[in-house]
Amino acid sequence: xxxxxxxxxxxxxxxxxxxxxxxxxxYRNLTGIxxxxxxxxAYEHYLNGVTAKAPQKVASVTKSVISALIGxxxxxxxxxxxxxxxxxxxxxxxxHPAEIxxxxxxxxxxxxMTAPYAFRNYHEPFERLCRxxxxxxxxxxxxxxxGQIGAFKxxxxxxxxxxxxxxxxxxxxxxxxxxxxxxxxxxxxxxxxYKMTGFGYEELFGEKVxxxxxxxxxxxxxxxxxxxxxxxxxxxxxxxxxxxxxxxKQIISKEWVQDSIKMTPHHYGYLWWLEAEPFxxxxxxxxxxxxxxxxxxxxxxxxxxxxxxxxxxDRIALVKDYILPAILTE
Numbered sequence: 001x002x003x004x005x006x007x008x009x010x011x012x013x014x015x016x017x018x019x020x021x022x023x024x025x026x027y028r029n030l031t032g033i034x035x036x037x038x039x040x041x042a043y044e045h046y047l048n049g050v051t052a053k054a055p056q057k058v059a060s061v062t063k064s065v066i067s068a069l070i071g072x073x074x075x076x077x078x079x080x081x082x083x084x085x086x087x088x089x090x091x092x093x094x095x096h097p098a099e100i101x102x103x104x105x106x107x108x109x110x111x112x113m114t115a116p117y118a119f120r121n122y123h124e125p126f127e128r129l130c131r132x133x134x135x136x137x138x139x140x141x142x143x144x145x146x147g148q149i150g151a152f153k154x155x156x157x158x159x160x161x162x163x164x165x166x167x168x169x170x171x172x173x174x175x176x177x178x179x180x181x182x183x184x185x186x187x188x189x190x191x192x193x194y195k196m197t198g199f200g201y202e203e204l205f206g207e208k209v210x211x212x213x214x215x216x217x218x219x220x221x222x223x224x225x226x227x228x229x230x231x232x233x234x235x236x237x238x239x240x241x242x243x244x245x246x247x248x249k250q251i252i253s254k255e256w257v258q259d260s261i262k263m264t265p266h267h268y269g270y271l272w273w274l275e276a277e278p279f280x281x282x283x284x285x286x287x288x289x290x291x292x293x294x295x296x297x298x299x300x301x302x303x304x305x306x307x308x309x310x311x312x313x314d315r316i317a318l319v320k321d322y323i324l325p326a327i328l329t330e
Contacts, residue, residue, distance in 0.1 A: 001039075001187070001231065001235060002040050003042075004041065009037040009042050010328045011035075011037060011042050011327055011328060015325055015326035016322075019043070019045065022318070023047065026313055027289070027318060028047075029288065029289060029306050029308075029309045030048075030305070030306050031046065032044070032303075033230060033305075034230040034231050034233070034304075035234075035301070035302050036234045036237075036300070037300045037327075039299070044230065048307060050305070054229065055228050056305035056306075057205070057225075057226075058227065058228055058286050058305060059287040059288060060223060060284075060285060060286040061226065061284040061286040061292060062224050062226040063156075063223055063271040064236075064271050065178065065236065066159055066163055066174060066222045067111060067162075067270045068240075069166055069177055070111065070165075070270075071260065072177075072181050072251070072256075075253045076181075078169045078170050079166075081107075082106065082111060083106050083107070084106060085105065086110065086140075086161065087102065087105070087140075089164075090136070090140060099145075100144075101148070102140075102143050102144030111270040111271055112264065112266070113152055113155060113266070114150050114151060114153070116143070116146060116147040116149055116153065117143060117144075117146060117153055117155055117157075118145035118146040119146070119153075120153075121152065124155055126156060129160075132216075135160055135215045135219070136161060136215075136217070138157070140161070152266040156222075159271060160219070160221055161222065162222050163220050163222030164222070167219055173220045174212075174219070179191060181251075182236075182252075186239055188236065189228065191227070191228070193211060194210045194212055194214060199215075204225070205224075211227060212226050213226075224287075230305045233284075233292045233303035233305070234302075234303040237292040239251060239252065240261070240294060241296060243257050244257040260272055260282075261274060261282040272284060279295065281293065282294050282296075283316070287308055288306045288308035288309055289309075289312035289313070290304060290305055291304045291315045291316075293315070295324070298324070300324075302319050
């Protein structure tokens with residue numbers, strides 16, 4: 001990714017210079033920000049002891065990467081389609097004949113967060129999941145027992161189930177598959193194997209986290225756990241802005257990218273958050289203020305890494321108030 005002056009890609013250096021002061025006073029947990037437009041790097045800034053090459057925990061931004069990997073596996077014919085039933089990948093799992101909803105859940109339901117679970121929306125028993133000896137079975141047990149198919153219910157465990165499905169379909173962990181077919185082809189840092197010593201808070205979320213977190217069975221976490229840099233997040237966003245193509249090579253099919261960011265009543269695509277007003281955007285969002293924010297109309301990607309804090313100041317507001325106004329009228 002070539003670095004240029006903001007003016008070379010139609011942005012104002014003067015306007016972007018205001019960012020540092022705002023970040024230092026209002027977004028103090030931010031560790032890195034990269035702004036790219038028209039395929040070029042226009043601005044980057046790092047804080048809190050972080051450097052450009054230091055990977056950060058990006059929380060639920062991981063989900064959007066898992067979505068891309070499912071798309072690549074479908075492109076390769078390793079998964080039939082988004083309409084394939086989830087239980088087709090778990091023949092060992094015993095289902096009660098009366099569990100009709102569980103049998104009907106598809107990959108698409110997991111991608112769009114429209115699978116039914118035995119918990120209320122945004123009340124997922126996430127801590128219980130992390131204490132289980134088998135996260136996949138725990139999630140399958142929750143699946144289909146409450147609510148109805150098609151209603152939005154945010155589920156990190158469902159994204160993890162997609163990672164397990166990916167491994168069952170490809171024979172590779174999500175980390176290995178991503179390194180080979182996504183990260184390396186677009187120049188992102190390849191993720192090393194994380195030699196976990198346990199499954200406590202520090203190993204799953206804290207200072208010990210390296211590479212990409214795994215569950216007790218060795219499956220790469222699907223809902224969080226990836227560590228990467230703001231520059232590499234920007235590359236991933238640019239890949240989607242460019243309809244899945246990188247330097248002339250189709251990494252993800254154009255159809256998958258379009259389906260992933262197609263507006264829905266829930267403003268949620270295939271593990272991407274969507275906005276239609278005041279302009280179309282799609283975003284990968286993670287706890288603490290981690291974000292990849294893409295504005296197709298302006299060929300703009302903003303990638304932000306952050307240390308985790310509760311209720312961080314809205315990063316989208318930072319983009320709308322300080323970054324979009326830096327775009328020069330052509």
